[in-house]
Every structure is written in C-alpha cells, then in structure tokens.
Amino acid sequence: MAQNETGIRLAPEPRLAQFCIDVLLATGTDMATAEAASGAMMHGSVHGVDSHGVRLLDHYVGAFRGGRLNKSPDLKLERTRGGTAMLDADHGHGARATYAAIDHACQMAGECGIAAVGIRNSSHFGPAGAYTMAAANRGMLALTVCNSDSFVRLHDGASRFHGTNPISVALPSGEENPWLLDMATSAVPYNRVLLYRSLDQELPEGIASDHEGVDTTDPHAVEMLAPVGGAFGFKGAGLGGFAEILSAVMTGMRLSPDILPMGGPDMSSPREMGAFVMVLDPDAFAGAELVRAGMQRYLGLLRGSPAREGARVMAPGDREWDVARQRRAEGIPIDPDTVQAMRALADEYGLSVPF
C-alpha cells in the first residue's frame, strides 16, 4: 500500500480507474455510465483537479442509490439542423451525457465545420476540461460550459446567484497535450476556501463574501464566492452569465438559483441541469496543419516570454501536464476522507481498495 512522505495513500492510475468502474457497476449502473463517470473523475484526479476527481465517487454512488441519477439512461439525440442537436440525458450521469454530446458534436463538426449540442435533463458533469480534451484528442477545437447551484455573488450583488459555472476550451497544440483552458467563473474554487479554513489562514482580499455579501478574508465566514475580476467583477459575472445562458437558457433547463444543491439532502429528485458543447473543425478554417503550426509558434512565444522574478510563464494546461506526469509515475494521492469512503465501498461490494 503505497503512500507518500506525508502519509497520504497513493493509488496507481489504472487500478484507481478500474475501482471506480467496479464500484459504479456494483451500484447497478450500465457500463457506459460507469466508464464515463470514471473517465471524468480520473481526468480530475490525474491532472490535479481533485475537487472534481475520485473524491466524488462516494457522492455519485449516493446519487445513483437515491434515485437522483438514472443508472441506465436512454440518451435521446434530436438533430435539429445540420450542425445542431439537443441531447436528452434521461437524468443520467453528467459525464455520460457530455461525452456523448462531444461525440455527436465532433461528428457533426466533421460534416458542417462547426457544431453544438445542448444537453437537457443532465446532472453534475465534473471537470469541464475532460470533454474539451476528448474533442481536442480527435483534432477538434471544443468549448464546454455548464451551470450549477448558486454559490457566486453577482458584481455588486449581496447573495448567491450563479454557480461556479465553468468554461473550458481546448484544441490540438501540435504537442502531446492540447491547449486546455478549464476555469470556474468564480474568483477561486470553493476548495481553496476550505483549504484556508483548515489551515486557519486569512484569505486574499476580494475573492469571497460573508452571508450579507460583504467581502471577507475570514475563511470561516465565507458564504459565497466573488466572480473573477476583483474590482472588475462584472467581467466574471458576465462570463458566468455566458455559461448560464448556453447551459440553461438555450436548453430550457434550470437556472442556477433553481438547481437543487449538489450535496442533498434530497438525493432522489433529478436535478434537471443543462450543459452545452460546441466543436469546431480546424480543417474548416485555416486548415489543421496551419492551425497546429500556429499553435506551436504561439506556445513557443508564450513560454519563452520573460517571466517575473522567481515565476514561470505557463500556457493553460501546463501545470496540469506536470501534475499528470508526476501522478502517473508516483500514484494519485487519495485524501483521508476518500480513503475511508473507498474502504467502506470496497467492503460492501467485496472489492479491493486501489491503494
């Protein structure tokens, strides 16, 4: 049982992925759901996006058991035009629906040059970058957004409004890994606040607010996050709105203030969430070769650009590839709560823990 110098359990990637699949199948999901949900969680865990990694396994098991998530959804694609479709996810797992939407969008973009799929009746889809990366690995430029339950105040707002509404964009870079942007439209992830809380440290200014919407640096007082942008938070709030509009308004699904909280207590009602994917084929623009060459030149200039003292200029994704290299070599760290949850799941289903 591997562990690192701080005593954190380390799980090899393939065993961890298989464990997630085995647990989900034991819960009663179909194989497509188990593979998609495991794939999305592993994207998070491999790349260091631990908030959207395998710590979600236990949560998802609860959502399948409670009936919030459909274990064997019957996904229905309605192609509305040459480049567009609506996908009804039948209240299945968000990863199952979003990988399927990316597949359809890639196929349609291969024909029309560009395509979009609006997803209906879906659920939490985890790390947005998992889906844009899947498209980039097929030579496409992709943009994926979703909304989520209210947790971010508006600019000049004093209550929770948008979710952390992520935006991810990826495209092939001509390198092993794509160019990959995956950002919440909040100033910080809530996990960052929880980290400061556990360390009892003051937060940076202007990133979170108390229950009255007043900025606070006390991590224990945080009741909502600020939109990204600080004094210019109307930009972050506008970007959160962009994700909200594509995900919820263009699909007719729930707005963030209307979405049931992820953590329950109701784990039986479907959350009726939307999401949205868009795919562009570089071959329908300057051409795949020229776009790859352009990305190479862009990334070369960017990484060679002068850095601040003691810092390094990185392209979106560069930090993630570094983490992935290390974790694939040394194993994926599993936090103590997740170790405990996985042990309970392994005991219940007669499986071996992956660490």
Added chain:
Amino acid sequence: MAQNETGIRLAPEPRLAQFCIDVLLATGTDMATAEAASGAMMHGSVHGVDSHGVRLLDHYVGAFRGGRLNKSPDLKLERTRGGTAMLDADHGHGARATYAAIDHACQMAGECGIAAVGIRNSSHFGPAGAYTMAAANRGMLALTVCNSDSFVRLHDGASRFHGTNPISVALPSGEENPWLLDMATSAVPYNRVLLYRSLDQELPEGIASDHEGVDTTDPHAVEMLAPVGGAFGFKGAGLGGFAEILSAVMTGMRLSPDILPMGGPDMSSPREMGAFVMVLDPDAFAGAELVRAGMQRYLGLLRGSPAREGARVMAPGDREWDVARQRRAEGIPIDPDTVQAMRALADEYGLSVPF
C-alpha cells in the same frame, strides 16, 4: 452648438453618424466601408465606449490615406463547409469585414443552426459588441473576438504579450435591448489608465505594470496592463489566449506580438489581422420563444437579486443602455482633442462639424 455644463461639445447622434460617413467618403472610401466604420464608431459613442467611438475617425482617416487600409476592398467569402467560411477582407476596414462576416454567419446559422466565419487580412474592428449586437437584433446568439497588438502581460509574465483581446457575446433578451457582454481580457482598458494619469491619481492595485512587468499604482509608470483576474490572472490570460487562438491561429493571421502598433509610425503597411465570429440560432436549440422566456426570467432574477449597500445589480449591457438613452436625448459628448480633429477634417473637406 450644444455643450454640457463642463463645456464639452455635444453632437446629436444622426448628425455625428452622417459626419463620419461624409468624412470617410471624402477620404475616398466606398459607401459600404463608410457606413460600416461609422456604424461601429457610433456603437461605441452611443453606448459610452468612447475609446472605440468617434475619436477613432481621425485615426482611420490617416490609415486610409496612408494606405494601411484599402478604401474599396473586394471582400471574398470562401464557404468551406455548411456552417463555416473564411472571409478575406482584402485589407479593408475591420468594421466592413466584421459586419459582413456577421451577415454571412447569420445566414449560415439559419440553415445549419450554428455557423462561424474566420476573417483574414482585416484590421482594427473597434467595439466587438457592435457585431454581436447586430446578430442579436436578427434573433441570433453571437460571439465575436479579435486580437490586437501586444499590450497585456501574461500571468507571471514580465512583458507585453496579448493584445487587450476582447470577447463579446450577445443574444436577444425579449426586451428592447439584447443581453450584451463586451469585455477586454485585460484587467482594465488602457483609457482608464490615461484617465488616472490626467488626474494624477493612484491606480487600484494589480491592474497594470511598469516596463519590467512589476505591478505599479503609478499611472505615469504604466507600460503594460495585467490580465483580468488579479491573483488568478491565469484566467484572464487564458481568455486572452482564447480570443488570440480563434482570431489569429484559426485564421492563419498575425499573433499579437507580430501585429504592427495601431498608432503607427507605419501607416502604409496592412496589419494583417484576423478576427472571428460565431452565430447560433436559438430556434435550433430550445426554440426562440423558450429562449426569450428564459432570458426574461434570468434577467428578472438577476436584476431583483439583493445588491450591496449603495450599489445596483446590473446585467451586462444595462449600463450601456442607460448611457445610450441619455446620449440620444442630450447628445454625444465629444472630447476636446476630437473636436479639434473634426474641425480640421471639416475644414479640409468643406463639411460642417456635427456639434
């Protein structure tokens, strides 16, 4: 000759628009160019985006005279697939090219549900919101980006890299005006810095840097802007990259560090800039009616959401509609430098000034 209480000249909208057209025609441009360039400048001036308003008229005249801009461009559209096209702008004015790209994209999106046009051999296009608003007024959701000469440092970077690379998104809101986001991916517009400089006031922290890339609050020392996001500026830099990739990499045009400076001294070489427009037809998703109803509910919730003390929660565009109402009623303020430039142009071409 109207002026407001501070002695600033005020121009009625129709007269100002006609003056811009007359000057451009007198410079020798074709009518399509004069109308497009005037339309984009008026979008800026009417909505309070004065950096991209009629103060640019004199600059554009110089670019037409110097040969940087083609007065009668022969725009060539190559439709690459059902939903995609490349538009060669023949080194014409960016507004001429981008309005044309929006027209084509709206038409293709009417067929395919979604469409994109990559623009080649274009130039400064002014306010990105002018074009998304033109699409929204035709019932479409649009996204427009462009890149520009380097002026924004990277996150942890110490030199100018991206331009202020704007992103605009608009869609019909079911109200008189669309939902309209139009944001630079820099922390602030450079004009804000110039304002602080003229007032000799300290800048807010973390929005601009000196010639070594070190943060400064001294407006006189500013040599580059920070990306939006403050301590999380990798988000702003990533969004700047998104605009850069669509505008320059997907079109095979110049990266920001390779673009000639807007202000010269070379006013004869074409700038070979790219830009990118994307249009989605709400009818190909949840349907125009449902999307309008969703926007109404979203905007109602947003504007009714609790505000911070003394503040008002606004949707993207709300500030602009307020300014437009006022300026349409009272006239558009023309700054003293622009008054002087317009007088010189009026004298030269035998026209009456519009204020």
